[in-house]
Amino acid sequence: MPPQMKLTAITLDCADPEALAAFYRRATGFELHPTSDSDFAGLTREDGLFIGFQRVDDYQPPRWPAQTVPQQIHLDFAVDDLDEAEALLLKLGATKPEHQPGGHRWRIFTDPAGHPFCLTRA
Template sequence: MAENRALRLETVVLDCPEPLALAEFYNDLLGWNGVEGDDRWASVTGPDGAKVSFQRDPEFLAPTWPEGERPQMLHLDIKVEDIDAEHDRVVSVGAKPLGADSPERGFRVYADPAGHPFCLVT
């Protein structure tokens, strides 16, 4: 398969009611390089150039994870060395455990402050 260098993923964008607040959460969670943006659009960028952005949606309703009337459309998997050691830290920055642990498969599920599910994975 030929490589297409003309295409490059710029960012992953999550809708939310407060972009700056959610960007701060992910910046703290990931230990990235700071927040850029305003109350309509904000981004965090990692040391390798990966970017996650947040777009204001005043009518945003959080997913009803794992099922329900508003199922998740996507989630982020965040690689960690020690899932137990990271648990307290991610909760301290504002993550909410969703109680869907699967130690045998190497992941734990949380929600960010806007309600988007994300996983810590080993």
């Protein structure tokens, strides 16, 4: 049996860690980690899950749905109301690509740094 592994952190590359952390903070309500600075910012959820944002020189955002710059990673979030969540995310600076392969089951967005992420019904 393999050792038990508990996911404790996810880190995204970006050009501006503070701005991307601010976007996800407003979107999720996670708390800003006290050691955040201009090169690395983080958010924590009540159960300890940590999302980090690290500055990368010459960062190239993913291209969705094209793979000219691969997705690298994407996050999935469950929400009660897709329309309400979409309105909030667009107001916060997310983009909704034209290509939406999920139909009514999920919606794809990109964050301000270009990372794709999905919303699904809770």
